[in-house]
Amino acid sequence: MRSTAILVLMSLTAALLPGAAPPKALPRLKVSENRRFLVTDDGRPFFYLADTAWELFHRLNREQAVHYLDIRAAQRFTAIQAVALAEEYGITEPNAYGDLPLIDTDPSRPAVTLGAKPGDPKQYDYWDHVDYIVDQANARGLYIAMLPTWGSWVNSGGTRDHAYLTPQNAQAYGEFLGKRYAKKGIIWVLGGDRNPAGVEATWRALAKGIAIGVSGKEDYDAVLMTFHPRGGQTSSTDFHNDAWLDFNMQQDGHGIPGVAKSWLKIAADYNRTPIKPVLDGEPLYEDHPLAFRAKDFGYSLDAHIRQYAYWDTFSGACGHTYGNHAIWQFFQPGRKRVNGPLMHWEQAAVRPGAAEMQYVRALLESRPYLSRVPDQALVVDALDGADYIAATRGDGYAFYYSAQGRKIKAHLGKISGTSLKAWWYNPRDGSAEDAGTVQNSGDQEFTPPSEGFSSDWVLVLDDASKGFAAPGTAAR
Structure with a gap:
């Protein structure tokens, strides 16, 4: 930087x-x-x-x-x-x-x-x-x-x-x-x-x-x-x-x-x-x-x-x-x-x-910008107060913000793709960690890399077929 x-x-x-x-x-x-x-x-x-x-x-x-x-x-x-x-x-x-x-x-x-x-x-x-x-x-x-x-x-x-x-x-x-x-x-x-x-x-x-x-x-x-x-x-x-x-x-x-x-x-x-x-x-x-x-x-x-x-x-x-x-x-x-x-x-x-x-x-x-909408239906339990989990999605992706690194139970199937590429995006330094691939159906729990005050994380789920670059980097 x-x-x-x-x-x-x-x-x-x-x-x-x-x-x-x-x-x-x-x-x-x-x-x-x-x-x-x-x-x-x-x-x-x-x-x-x-x-x-x-x-x-x-x-x-x-x-x-x-x-x-x-x-x-x-x-x-x-x-x-x-x-x-x-x-x-x-x-x-x-x-x-x-x-x-x-x-x-x-x-x-x-x-x-x-x-x-x-x-x-x-x-x-x-x-x-x-x-x-x-x-x-x-x-x-x-x-x-x-x-x-x-x-x-x-x-x-x-x-x-x-x-x-x-x-x-x-x-x-x-x-x-x-x-x-x-x-x-x-x-x-x-x-x-x-x-x-x-x-x-x-x-x-x-x-x-x-x-x-x-x-x-x-x-x-x-x-x-x-x-x-x-x-x-x-x-x-x-x-x-x-x-x-x-x-x-x-x-x-x-x-x-x-x-x-x-x-x-x-x-x-x-x-x-x-x-x-x-x-x-x-x-x-x-x-x-x-x-x-x-x-x-x-x-x-x-x-x-x-x-x-x-x-x-x-x-x-x-x-x-x-x-x-x-x-x-x-x-x-x-x-x-x-x-x-x-x-x-x-x-x-x-x-x-x-x-x-x-x-x-x-x-x-770093993702299709003008298609993005807020959607709390992406979260099974959004919690409340300082633990609140906010969610948004766009064309081929979904973001979940866990303010204190609490577990995220995501409701899948709301964006395109049969499989989803998962990432953990770090709001403190803009880095992204590979979090594997999951099937785009049902409810699935994701555990952030750390938890507590100042351990906020964004879970990024991409339609794997889109081939998006790591979150936070310029589109190809």
Whole structure:
């Protein structure tokens, strides 16, 4: 893995050297024909693997941002969630270069200057800095999942909230953003950890403005858009039938994995009509106080993070979001701690949970992607809580995730093939072990290689006639 990461970083650096050809624009993204996944404009699967870098535009300088993006690109992330008008006083406290985003805190008056020369305070403004980070992310194959504003600047009910955005100015602000980033690799994420009840008109005006800015008219087919809800909620509650909402986003709220039962929430949105893709846009962060109660439960570990990722995707999610408690706020010496981050952001960027997310993506991409559906009927006894076993299948394969290495009693005969090639896939390092061949009928018990907390395993059963490569490796 280390040598692969070095090669990725070397290629990225070479592509960005002065005189090098500018990188190609990232392909446009859309919802798949079966309405379950995200794909590129030409129909290739896109696995949404994001990080919550909420304060990226607001708190990092150019060098720091590039360092962070290099790490996430090497870890095979595909998207970065970042907020234009950030939560931590992003409207009234300047960014790393002393710039504010708005004139007189008015969203209809973005603070833009002529020119964009780095180091020139009269030219390089707040939005030039956002441009730079977006371009650097796109050059590394990373889409920016851009939140135009945190929800606190639309709502006014919280102790720190203030409704800077209103139905009267939100469309103008949206048009500014849509026009500026129309040709960039952007996934639009409205919301930001607040209840939209009572302010739906502002969010709808913002969505309309973005669409007009991108395409010149209210064409929601020209953008890919969702909504980030408050903790424990889903975008479907308020906006499922809105034309601008392409896929549903949930926020699990940092609960203890087996208690939160995220698989039930994903399944609920998966089964809604009209059909829309779904994913968790903010599950439990790595190194976060479990259920916000560090004294009682301690802090989350990479094993907790993996549980959310596999439970969610096997239950029907079209992707997943990682987060680290120090990363979202980009905590560093001299900065106020929010809810007790354990380390500085540069240390947090290489925590094990972040690197392990690529193995979820690798596994799902190594088998026919767009045919995959959740199917708990594959399991005779799915157990519950931290032991829960989630199952999913596609064209010629089935996956079973045992969160703590408990025995899996599989109900066979639901995928093609007279015999099945079995594998044990390791979510900790992406390796696969040959587990022999079985007949594709009846019920059969499989015992994972190890058991207990942090001994999670994926049982892979392939139609032997398909000749699939080992799970987690590229298709032949």
